[in-house]
Amino acid sequence: MSRRRSIKNQKSAIKNFPATASRQTVLAVADRLHSTAIHLLRRVRKQDIATGEGPARLSALSVLVFGGPKALGELAAAEQVKPPTMSRIVAGLARSQLVEITADPHDARRLHIRATPQGRRLLHKGRRLRIEYLAAQLDHLTPQELAQLAAAVAILQRALSNWR
């Protein structure tokens, strides 16, 4: 509930804002943000079909490609999913030869899971499809709107990293 930013930041603002937004305002923004995110992803997700892999697999693969090799439990935590769920996702990725699994030399209980070159290629292909679709839609925005959007996304990204 607390607002963490200092008064100092607010001085640099162009307009004068109240120290806190009203509850109503916050709820309204939250509501629209929620519904907009749902509809956006619903559209974008359809581009993934072309990769032949489901969203959970693509998302896990992306963690491996961009975050490097991981143990199963680490992957599960990164994806906010329980270990049995990740176990199946990884099994699917391995079946499609998108990841390679070896035992951790220091701890035989742990798996060392990493993306294969094919995995990297597939991920980049899928990513390109999604992003290019989205970009094609955003292309209808004016540069100002795009800049506003970019700023808002940055705000959200930072906020997300602090959520529980």
Place this chain on the structure above:
Amino acid sequence: MSRRRSIKNQKSAIKNFPATASRQTVLAVADRLHSTAIHLLRRVRKQDIATGEGPARLSALSVLVFGGPKALGELAAAEQVKPPTMSRIVAGLARSQLVEITADPHDARRLHIRATPQGRRLLHKGRRLRIEYLAAQLDHLTPQELAQLAAAVAILQRALSNWR
């Protein structure tokens, strides 16, 4: 690919923007927007567990509550899902007595599906949980940031309504 906005709009901007954003910029914004939306929804969705109904049912119920009674095919189209999928979703909602199904008096093939009072109550409860969770997180933003976010969401909402 075309940029649809006129020069006129750009004159009223505070800063000078180029007439079009670079391809790189658009792709980068699309990429971050995509990943941010995914992570945001992944968090928010966990609030839904308390309602005892899955996301597809809650979403369909929401269409009925806010959009009024619908036939099954209309619901499927609104949710961008195929009829057999919606058939099962509606069956589940009916089993939980969240919707009521009668035959369309003018066309016996069509179903007349509408939310029951319980359905309305459950939806509003779930919605409140999600939105209040999101709002609690947004509450950490400064009023300026919130305003930026709200503006960006409005831009996105408008853009979404024009997508194919």
Place this chain on the structure above:
DNA sequence: GAATATAGTTAGCTATGCTAACTAATTACT
């Protein structure tokens, strides 16, 4: 060396998506 803790897997449930093939009702065309 025995007890405990940790990492993953297996089994089994639910939900959500799909396509293909079906039934039933309506509309269109002789």
Place this chain on the structure above:
DNA sequence: AGTAATTAGTTAGCATAGCTAACTATATTC
């Protein structure tokens, strides 16, 4: 009027993806 084509939904069957509970195997602790 009667048949053909279209439209609305359902059923069957498959895959993915989430969960919990119960299991195995390895490490760690005492």
